[in-house]
Amino acid sequence: MAADLRWGIVGASDFARRTMAPALHMAAGAHVVALATRDASKAAPFSAYLPGLRVESDYEALLTADDIDALYVPLPNHLHVEWVLKALQAGKHVLCEKPIAMAASEFDVMIAARDSSGKLAAEAYMIVHHPQWQRARDLLASGAIGTLRHVEAVFSYNNPDPENVRNKPTMGGGGLRDIGVYTFGSTRFATGQEPLDLHATLEREHDFDTFAEVTARFDGFTFHSVVSTRLWDRQEVVFHGDSGVMALTAPFNAGRYDQAELVLETARNTRTVERWPGVNQYVLQVEAFCRSAQTGEPYPWTLEQARGTQVMIDDALRYLPDQ
CATH class of the missing domain: 3.40.50.720 (NAD(P)-binding Rossmann-like Domain)
Structure with a gap:
């Protein structure tokens, strides 16, 4: 050992x-x-x-x-x-x-x-280590909702504290950097695709974004994301296919925002709910890292994968309005 x-x-x-x-x-x-x-x-x-x-x-x-x-x-x-x-x-x-x-x-x-x-x-x-996201990825790949046509993602919380690092542009603050990584990266992880084009509407305070509505086109499906650090707490990601809908109701802070659930609707009056009570995605993340570092086992979120999310953030920040 x-x-x-x-x-x-x-x-x-x-x-x-x-x-x-x-x-x-x-x-x-x-x-x-x-x-x-x-x-x-x-x-x-x-x-x-x-x-x-x-x-x-x-x-x-x-x-x-x-x-x-x-x-x-x-x-x-x-x-x-x-x-x-x-x-x-x-x-x-x-x-x-x-x-x-x-x-x-x-x-x-x-x-x-x-x-x-x-x-x-x-x-x-950490979310790529949680079984709800691994299950979502597998269901999409298996065609459980048919052909994916649209993804709707939202992550918001309200933190106006000027002393918080998230509100300090010199320290890399702003909503897209803090939580846009989740709506963007989770869609990329689950679908294995990169956006073909992207457009954003942003609101700013001082030199950083506090609200971002982002639309993008992927190969075969559209994407709509709302990210804000000035709205009431909300988290949800919905994958809409031509023969079903899959929703993750606590996709980012599972176990803290709410219990991790995956709700799958694939036919009239057919609805299944999967839950993962007690799963700690941070522990799973550390354990995966340790295994990879010590054995060379592939790590599920490489720097190359993370770079794709940063490309989306960079593209969205181009729409930050002038003061």
Whole structure:
């Protein structure tokens, strides 16, 4: 049996504390060794459930640590590429929060560094590890709803806090970067297709988007997405075919927004519902990463796949109106 992959966490973000550090702790094949934070007071909540956790005051200390195999990077968006490259150059595997880059052009250097280092580098796109999305992809491929003709996707929440990093353009804020990755990437993952063209209507505050209505044409089907950081909480993705409809009612924050469900309607009065209570997609993500890093098993969300989503984000942001 292979030894556990030993992890260091770069930065004590709230998301790391609430979600990913517990997932790293619970995942089979993973062991959290160290946390780097410039604010020592933020380390205590991590140490409470990570016994023996070493706390470093300098992020760079994790790069040179011999007892760390992989880094998890939950830093603000504008620092992601820098730390992916630093991790790979230091001979560490790296799992970085989404969006892993600020522009599609930044993927080339990360892919080259990954290939040169022989280490695994991936965007933390957890939904592809959840069985509801794997089931959705399989049902589409099997023709369960006939020929797919349209996809409707929405993700919204209301966060006007000016101190939140999502509302700071210098840190890579904005709705498309924060949650557009979900409506765009999930459609690409489930269908295996890339858009042929794209149009967007955006609203802005200061220098970032807070609302985006995006339409796109794929080969054989149309796509409509609404993403907003100024609307009430809502999540749903609907795949509409010529002989059925498939809806995912908690497609992105399964188990938190609501229970993960897949509702399939394929004939009059025929409706089936599949549910996955208790599934933690973050734990599944870590376990998949550890297996891939240690055995070479294919990872389900490569940098090349993540790049396609960033292309869509870049295209949509071209429509950001002038102030």
